[in-house]
Amino acid sequence: MDKLRIGIIGFGTVGKGVYQILMGDKDTHPILKQIEIANIVVKNIHKKREVNIEKNLLINDPNKLIDDPFIDVIVEVMGGTDIAKDIILKSLRNGKSVVTANKAVMARYGEEIHKVASENGAYILFEAAVCGGIPIIEPLKRSLKSNQIIKMAGIINGTTNFILSKMSTEKAAFKESLELAQKLGYAELDPSADVEGQDAADKISILSELAFGGKIDRNKIDTEGINKIDLKDIEYAEKLGFEIKLLAVSERNKDNNINNSLPLNIWVGPTLIPKSHPLSTIEGVNNAILVEGDPIGEIMLYGPGAGSGPTASSVVSDILSLKALSIKKNISKDRVIDPLLSFNFWRKCHVINSEQIRKKNYLRIICEDTPGVIGKIGYIFGNNDVSIESIIQLDARENEAEIVVITHHVPKGNIDISKNQLNALPEVKFIAAQLNCI
Numbered sequence: 128m129d130k131l132r133i134g135i136i137g138f139g140t141v142g143k144g145v146y147q148i149l150m151g152d153k154d155t156h157p158i159l160k161q162i163e164i165a166n167i168v169v170k171n172i173h174k175k176r177e178v179n180i181e182k183n184l185l186i187n188d189p190n191k192l193i194d195d196p197f198i199d200v201i202v203e204v205m206g207g208t209d210i211a212k213d214i215i216l217k218s219l220r221n222g223k224s225v226v227t228a229n230k231a232v233m234a235r236y237g238e239e240i241h242k243v244a245s246e247n248g249a250y251i252l253f254e255a256a257v258c259g260g261i262p263i264i265e266p267l268k269r270s271l272k273s274n275q276i277i278k279m280a281g282i283i284n285g286t287t288n289f290i291l292s293k294m295s296t297e298k299a300a301f302k303e304s305l306e307l308a309q310k311l312g313y314a315e316l317d318p319s320a321d322v323e324g325q326d327a328a329d330k331i332s333i334l335s336e337l338a339f340g341g342k343i344d345r346n347k348i349d350t351e352g353i354n355k356i357d358l359k360d361i362e363y364a365e366k367l368g369f370e371i372k373l374l375a376v377s378e379r380n381k382d383n384n385i386n387n388s389l390p391l392n393i394w395v396g397p398t399l400i401p402k403s404h405p406l407s408t409i410e411g412v413n414n415a416i417l418v419e420g421d422p423i424g425e426i427m428l429y430g431p432g433a434g435s436g437p438t439a440s441s442v443v444s445d446i447l448s449l450k451a452l453s454i455k456k457n458i459s460k461d462r463v464i465d466p467l468l469s470f471n472f473w474r475k476c477h478v479i480n481s482e483q484i485r486k487k488n489y490l491r492i493i494c495e496d497t498p499g500v501i502g503k504i505g506y507i508f509g510n511n512d513v514s515i516e517s518i519i520q521l522d523a524r525e526n527e528a529e530i531v532v533i534t535h536h537v538p539k540g541n542i543d544i545s546k547n548q549l550n551a552l553p554e555v556k557f558i559a560a561q562l563n564c565i
């Protein structure tokens with residue numbers, strides 16, 4: 128039986144995990160023995176490696192693999208956007224299938240990549256790009272395809288969930304929790320993509336394309352991170368029966384069907400989740416995603432969302448799927464080989480303006496501790512069609528009061544107008560926090 132020859136680009140956290148699975152002696156599926164690593168590309172071939180690896184396996188020119196006619200599959204696990212995108216596109220144009228863990232590239236250039244793959248009779252598989260070890264891409268592409276997907280809501284960034292879990296269980300401040308995450312290898316030296324919510328936005332964009340079957344304009348996703356979360360809000364959320372998590376949501380919006388285009392509410396932001404809700408129990412670096420479909424109802428996928436082994440598990444499973452497909456000699460030029468993914472079958476989708484998205488809100492308002500202030504705040508919200516679920520004073524000292532308001536579902540635009548008017552009240556010092564609620 129012909130072996131599948133692969134070229135791996137990247138030997139960092141994920142690349143090492145892939146190598147260890149492929150070279151390991153575990154009693155995995157017999158097909159694993161049919162994969163052969165041609166070379167592994169790294170940036171610095173002289174770098175000391177933690178994993179024992181044959182020195183002549185490492186090279187530093189990706190083109191040697193991309194242009195080699197005897198390589199069947201390129202495994203892109205180096206990260207970044209521009210160089211990685213070029214490597215993926217060039218490999219596909221050379222008729223090689225590609226396995227990637229790169230969410231940043233798939234979220235920004237997914238449509239172009241699918242098109243080039245389809246035109247060149249090659250596959251692009253990216254299970255590891257979202258939620259690391261949790262199978263979510265293949266379920267959306269195949270196992271759940273007979274459903275009309277209504278909504279997805281998930282905790283899909285392990286770094287921020289680790290930080291929020293630390294803040295909640297140990298009452299550690301954001302900075303301290305981030306430093307611990309960096310020390311343990313859960314956060315990068317530059318953590319901005321994680322803590323500002325951009326990584327989660329990349330992932331929900333990819334999932335939305337698969338779930339709803341159309342291109343998503345990634346830049347229109349309303350995205351907020353966790354870097355402004357104060358311990359006070361964690362404490363108040365707890366008192367009120369919630370946990371704060373960075374939630375990514377994508378759902379059909381029934382109100383705005385414009386020009387035969389499917390309207391979607393897609394957003395990422397810190398959110399108060401009732402303690403009775405399954406997503407509130409997700410701790411540490413774990414991820415979980417709820418998918419609601421018709422007729423299936425609701426399912427939840429849960430597990431390790433990152434890390435060497437879990438992410439490599441998804442990468443290697445994709446490589447094995449390609450081996451299984453090539454055994455059946457399915458790979459041929461000039462035909463659509465992954466019809467469920469082909470851009471030819473995509474519909475029009477649009478992300479609705481964040482001002483129109485209806486959400487429940489949590490606001491913490493710092494004001495003077497004077498009689499009648501709660502009435503004035505309630506009046507402003509009422510005047511702007513913002514109905515209030517609860518309004519409570521949770522702390523008062525030295526003539527200063529902290530008032531927490533939880534609203535019903537209202538458009539973000541109405542909240543923004545209310546906030547401007549509240550800030551103009553002489554009794555209101557400032558609005559210390561605005562978070563989402565479910």
Ligand SMILES: NC(=O)c1ccc[n+]([C@@H]2O[C@H](COP(=O)([O-])OP(=O)(O)OC[C@H]3O[C@@H](n4cnc5c(N)ncnc54)[C@H](OP(=O)(O)O)[C@@H]3O)[C@@H](O)[C@H]2O)c1
Binds near residue numbers: 136172205207438
């Ligand atoms: N880490 C995770 O848990 C995880 C989970 C899901 C998805 N992912 C995705 O997987 C990808 C890889 O992540 P990672 O954490 O494994 O990254 P990483 O640890 O930083 O490793 C990157 C690897 O790529 C090599 N590399 C970087 N730039 C290169 C270039 N220009 N030319 C050749 N080689 C280059 C590096 O070489 P040197 O070793 O010589 O520096 C290194 O071996 C990213 O897209 C990431 O988003 C990661």
